[in-house]
Amino acid sequence: MIDWITDLPHIELTKPIISELTGTLSISCWIIVFIPQIYEIYKTKSTKGLSLHFLVLWLIGDIFNLLGSIIQGLLLTVILLAGYYTLADMILILQYLYYRHREEKSNNIGIRNLSSNENLGDLEPILLSPTTSHVSELEPLLEHCDPHRTNRRSDMLCNVFAVLMVLVAGFISWYISFVREYRKGSATPIIHKPQLTFNLWGQIFGYISAILYLSSRVPQIHLNYKRKSCVGISLLFFLFACLGNILFIISLLVISLDHQYLMINFSWLLGSVGTLSMDLTIFIQFFIYDEQNSSLQQTKRTADYSNISLSKKKQPGVTSPSYEDIDDLDDSVV
Template sequence: MTSGGNEALSGILGWMSIACWIVVYSPQLVENYQLKSGEGISILFVYIWAAGDIANLFGAVLAGLLPTIIILAIYYTTCDIALLTQIYYYRWLRASRTGPLILDVEGHPSVPSEETPLIADVQSSGEDRKTSKSIWREFVVWGGALAFVLGTGAISWALDQYVHRNQPREPPKEVFEWKSQVLGWISAILYLGARIPQILKNFQTKCAGLSFALFIFSIAGNTTYALSILAASLDPGHIAANASWLAGSGLTVFLDIFVLIQFFYYRAAEARGTSRGL
């Protein structure tokens, strides 16, 4: 399936995916800033996700993908660093305010570890915000934001087509190269594995301090990305060359949906005045 219609659909979905991934980190960065804490998100989740982004970056370079894809991979890695910086900064800030600042052997401030998360602080600081805004209202608000982002992606595709309307384009030649394939599968495994520590942490924190929108945009970004690959062609060679990216995107969606189920469950339990474990 290589008709022009499929190529156009693939392009639209690809631009939509890019739009989602550009903003995916923003809701959690804002959530951390408002709570002055990054303890709602598992630091292992961020580390493993960052490792996946780095593997994706090197895979894109080795595969000779478009410069825009490589630039996006660098952008994702930068956002991972920003998220980690927030987490450690707020840990250091809390440690410096609540007690004597203990320095380690290298002279760095000692901060709480992932094994002893500041769950109570996250829950208490976000309690007023959660009770005044239901999960359904959040869903509607962020659903509207998602529609805007997807629309922006579609418009970006249209503008790109208009700007390059007189320039002939040849589809990139796909090469099944083992180094990029290995990195692609490593990246897929890391993206999947990153969700596990976050899901486990949610059992403790009841999703306090975690951005609902992070997973909304992640689901949308992964779904449109996988569909863009399939819309381009269903040729076995094309599917094989993109198998790792399809697996990483498609399977991650199911884990992100589970996180959304956790959100809905704990918010509903809170509304009923009970907070039993999932």
């Protein structure tokens, strides 16, 4: 066992190895990129917060990206990724349409039930039950513990762990391939500068896909701004997209900085760099609106407690619960 470990080749960070490694890590990020958003929609059973225009433009961009990469004769990994993106886009759009239909159907049923009920006033005392007011009186005891902040910290740790696991899996996949090549007699992969020829239609499709990628983020950014919230979209979705673009850019540029090579790949570089900047804008929205929502929720809790306390004081013969009644409160809530 020890001999097998000592026989493993050492990694020298040459340009070919860096290109292969970053390319493999990029593929790992792009393979997983759609799963967090698909799970987010499945978990919440809602499409609120996600722009359909964003998904449609991304799908069209991936189609042109697939056609352009095939015509231009780019790396096989680029072609395979473009095909995978197209398939994943279709799955995400179908899921979006399915849950949007369910939401509209549920809303229509709710409106009909609401309009047919003529005695809604009978339900009002439930909202003013003693238990509810009793719980509200004790909210200041828990002000020092912000559940929103705790959940945010927990979500951040989960996101970091997920990213590390994907990168580790990508590295292991690359290293297994590297060891196989080493034992075949090729200790270091040799990547010659690709001899690409300029193809007009391939370039046209490439630039169209880049424009569509850039414009696809605009509806999502506008929707987030209009709602002042990023609830409904997955932070990991855009985090993996950013990492995938960064690693893809490195894998391309480390091969060659030759003028012709850069010009032929410029549309794909432009699409990656442009969408990276757009995704960073969405990241900023995540943190800005998350802080704003946290402040608003804290302010609302404080205002609600103040209103309830004032109303209690105005009622003769009504006293606020003492701290000794906390045990009784726990039993009533359970």
